[in-house]
Ligand code: PEP
């Protein structure tokens with residue numbers, strides 16, 4: 497199947513009934529852009545900006561950032577490129593941002609919380625993004641990580657608009673944001689679900705800790721119910737809801753996520769072919785039925801088995 501998918505023609509992501517499901521790339525630096533395009537990425541659904549900061553002892557300058565963002569955007573003329581503002585803290589510590597020595601960094605000053613506490617760094621990042629946007633023709637979307645309240649959503653969207661960022665959204669990777677997704681999407685232009693952190697926070701199991709790694713399964717119906725909440729909010733507000741966590745790279749789970757209301761899927765470029773081939777086998781009605789079957793399960797393994805049973809009939 498994998499070989500079949502790899503040799504299939506590269507077409508835009510779609511279901512069997514023609515419903516478009518744009519397939520986007522997760523990238524960690526502009527260097528991966530050319531390969532992503534070759535593998536059929538229709539744009540970028542998550543550009544992680546940490547690479548610019550992680551090796552540095554101080555924040556990169558606006559000029560350094562502008563150069564990197566321009567290189568990225570220039571690789572996707574006319575295409576959507578979702579850039580995430582710096583996600584520092586917890587699994588991505590930064591010496592010049594996170595010096596708090598927290599006992600529980602995943603629950604601490606991370607993501608947007610950390611940048612808000614060092615707002616000059618956030619403002620510089622938005623400045624560089626706006627300048628790169630003006631110099632290129634990609635469709636730039638900007639989002640903040642680790643947003644856990646409606647107020648943070650308002651804060652980030654208002655700040656991004658100060659820099660003339662046209663499309664500003666938030667990541668949904670904390671249960672509170674999923675549960676209030678209707679209010680969040682009333683204020684943001686889009687949401688993107690980060691299933692890695694959403695799973696970590698829903699199951700209360702550190703994603704980096706081997707002893708609890710069995711909890712880190714996005715098939716868990718508790719996670720799927722939260723995704724359903726965000727999907728429903730997307731439909732009722734008419735706003736896009738993307739998925740950019742690892743879950744989107746699992747072809748059967750991708751079908752479930754679309755059935756729950758995801759309007760685009762972003763993944764490591766090497767996963768695009770398999771997901772593209774699998775989506776083409778199912779209509780949106782099928783996807784909804786598969787999702788419904790997974791949702792009724794009591795645990796991750798039975799959610800997967802329920803979904804598998806529907807599609808093998
Ligand atoms: C996620 O949490 O699912 C996500 C996409 O972000 P990261 O893995 O970078 O935390």
Ligand code: MG
Nearest residue numbers: 669690692693
């Ligand atoms: Mg995350």
